[in-house]
Amino acid sequence: MTRLVAILCTAVLASACGPPVTRGAGTSFRPDYDPLEPVNRKIFWFNDQVDAYVLEPAARGWNRITPDRVQRSIGNFFVNLRFPIVTVNDLLQAKFREGASDVGRFAVNTTFGIFGFFDPATSWGFEEHVEDFGQTLGWWGVPPGPYLVLPLIGPSNPRDTAGLVADSAAGVTPFFVDRFILLGARVAETINIRSLMLEEIEAAESGSFDHYSFVRNAYLQRRNALVNDSTEAPASNGNDLYYPDLDQE
Amino acid sequence: MTRTMQAMAGLAITALCLWSAPAVAPAAEGPRAVVEATTDAVLGVLRDGGLTADDKRHRIEDIVYTRVDFDTLSRLVLARNWNTLTEAQRADFVHEFKRHLSLTYGKSVDNYRNERVAILSEREEARGDWTVKTKIVRGGPDDIAVDYRLRQTDGTWRIIDFIIEGVSLVSNYRSQFQEIMAHGGAERLLELLRDKNAKGEPLKS
Numbered sequence: 001m002t003r004l005v006a007i008l009c010t011a012v013l014a015s016a017c018g019p020p021v022t023r024g025a026g027t028s029f030r031p032d033y034d035p036l037e038p039v040n041r042k043i044f045w046f047n048d049q050v051d052a053y054v055l056e057p058a059a060r061g062w063n064r065i066t067p068d069r070v071q072r073s074i075g076n077f078f079v080n081l082r083f084p085i086v087t088v089n090d091l092l093q094a095k096f097r098e099g100a101s102d103v104g105r106f107a108v109n110t111t112f113g114i115f116g117f118f119d120p121a122t123s124w125g126f127e128e129h130v131e132d133f134g135q136t137l138g139w140w141g142v143p144p145g146p147y148l149v150l151p152l153i154g155p156s157n158p159r160d161t162a163g164l165v166a167d168s169a170a171g172v173t174p175f176f177v178d179r180f181i182l183l184g185a186r187v188a189e190t191i192n193i194r195s196l197m198l199e200e201i202e203a204a205e206s207g208s209f210d211h212y213s214f215v216r217n218a219y220l221q222r223r224n225a226l227v228n229d230s231t232e233a234p235a236s237n238g239n240d241l242y243y244p245d246l247d248q249e
Numbered sequence: 250m251t252r253t254m255q256a257m258a259g260l261a262i263t264a265l266c267l268w269s270a271p272a273v274a275p276a277a278e279g280p281r282a283v284v285e286a287t288t289d290a291v292l293g294v295l296r297d298g299g300l301t302a303d304d305k306r307h308r309i310e311d312i313v314y315t316r317v318d319f320d321t322l323s324r325l326v327l328a329r330n331w332n333t334l335t336e337a338q339r340a341d342f343v344h345e346f347k348r349h350l351s352l353t354y355g356k357s358v359d360n361y362r363n364e365r366v367a368i369l370s371e372r373e374e375a376r377g378d379w380t381v382k383t384k385i386v387r388g389g390p391d392d393i394a395v396d397y398r399l400r401q402t403d404g405t406w407r408i409i410d411f412i413i414e415g416v417s418l419v420s421n422y423r424s425q426f427q428e429i430m431a432h433g434g435a436e437r438l439l440e441l442l443r444d445k446n447a448k449g450e451p452l453k454s
Binding site: 031079122123127128199208209210212213214217218222224225226241242243 | 324325328329331353354356357360374376378388389390398409410414415416417419420421423424425426427428429441442445
């Protein structure tokens with residue numbers, strides 16, 4: 001409960017930063033803004049090593065012994081546990097309909113979906129929503145700030161990093177669960193996700209020329225789309241993106 | 250790292266969508282009809298059990314080559330840098346870039362698992378382009394939103410960008426190529442493209 005209060009306080013603070021009208025931080029969107037690039041590249045390289053030598057091998061091992069169906073179920077289980085984060089952030093963005101739907105989704109998947117291992121809710125009309133506190137801050141007009149690569153965590157920015165901290169406070173962490181078990185769960189979750197994405201990540205790595213800028217661009221575009229709840233290329237970016245000759249004049 | 254992975258997966262999945270486009274188009278086809286015909290034709294090839302993976306790749310290549318405006322796409326990808334290229338370099342770039350996309354995404358022909366494509370809506374953009382919104386249906390939360398941007402040249406609507414879950418292919422390649430051209434110029438970029446295509450596989454920069 002104290003956590004929830006803390007989150008709400010943060011939200012109030014955040015709302016003081018800007019009116020909700022400037023959704024998605026009205027400033028023009030730049031998928032390359034990276035003043036900290038030299039440092040970021042080093043951390044990116046470090047993360048890449050961790051992935052190549054620890055995470056990917058672990059995921060490959062896991063993938064070998066675990067059928068896809070089971071991996072998906074485990075993935076569902078962890079997604080279901082994100083329910084408080086998603087719902088709180090629905091509400092903080094005044095998305096009451098989505099919030100209600102996500103409560104229903106959690107109820108259905110926890111019961112009929114057997115502790116969240118299955119996802120009957122989607123086919124019953126409770127669609128999954130992707131919300132987190134970083135998006136909430138963006139929705140209230142907080143600009144993302146410069147691109148950051150965090151050790152072990154990966155692409156981020158000051159706004160999303162603050163969001164990450166708030167989200168971890170809202171996660172399901174009952175007091176009686178030992179912190180080492182929680183850590184173990186995080187590790188299992190990460191290996192499982194990595195395992196579900198072996199092919200995609202390999203394709204992304206082999207398809208890119210400069211992997212660092214590939215990831216940066218994909219992260220910034222994707223986060224921008226999530227904040228604006230849109231799957232479209234950012235409008236403010238449209239002129240430059242599709243008419244590169246126009247702004248030369 | 251979860252978020253990185255999500256973003257990367259989104260882009261990588263372009264595979265199925267890039268391989269989306271058919272042969273001869275009557276001049277009257279509107280943007281939506283173009284996207285529909287394209288995805289239908291590609292899905293038709295993917296579903297054809299009588300074809301080998303190689304056959305499929307070639308047929309899809311034919312479809313995509315007529316439906317995607319690679320000249321415009323290339324110019325958008327290089328943006329301002331396009332003007333610094335000589336005529337020969339430009340032709341070279343279009344050729345190699347096309348080849349690169351084909352090699353990269355052609356691999357995923359084998360990954361087809363009965364996905365469907367649903368066309369959701371279309372919209373006219375500020376300067377006459379159209380966006381057609383679609384969804385690759387894989388079941389519930391695994392659906393992938395793909396928007397196609399189309400531009401009309403010489404009476405024909407053709408695809409100039411693919412936007413997967415909000416990530417534009419043009420923008421993504423532009424970021425990468427800008428980085429390369431800033432350090433090594435056009436020749437370096439062409440060299441990387443040629444090398445990578447020759448190997449038909451990854452090349453770390």
